[in-house]
Amino acid sequence: MDNKHIQKLREDYSLSTLDENDVHVDPIQQFKIWLDESLKAMLPEPNAMTLSTVDSDQKPHSRIVLLKGIEKNGFIFYTNYKSDKGRDIESNPNVSICFLWKELERQVRIEGVAKKISSEASEEYFVSRPVKSQIGALASEQSSVIENRAILEEKFEALTKLYSTGHVPMPDHWGGYVVEPTSIEFWQGRRSRLHDRIKYEKEKKNWIIKRLAP
Structure with a gap:
């Protein structure tokens, strides 16, 4: 496919509208409303989000992770x-996350600060995971270079046998983060690229709602 074909790829959005007078005063509650609507629409993995971090050399990195909780103070993964993402956050906790619900013509952009949650909260989630996922967390030294896949699979099989009848321990280096937002933008696709953009910005303890030009 050449550039001319790529340039012609476009959609004219018309499913819904978004007005600052209709949104919830709390952006996290507004996010829950949209997430619930994505669940009702049976979208595939509506909790998938792009997480962007910046490393110690100021180079940005993005990857898809899964949202696993929403608290009054933020979003948990x-x-x-x-x-790599853990080391980035250690050196620079400022992150952004982005949700795309294409079928609903919606996007949510969140900027904030990532903080580790308690080990107790991480442990509570870890034990709720499928056993093979627990063992996978033990087997994989995530982001490190490995010689081949066979080494990873051999380690996984050995750990599976080791913990076949007992409790799988949570690794000390594994756990959750909460992204405490400083701004959240809700984007609703509209016709002729005149999209609706409603942005919440935190000023002290209050959220200020603004409409942005598309």
């Missing part, structure tokens, strides 16, 4: 703290 879990990972290996020694992974």
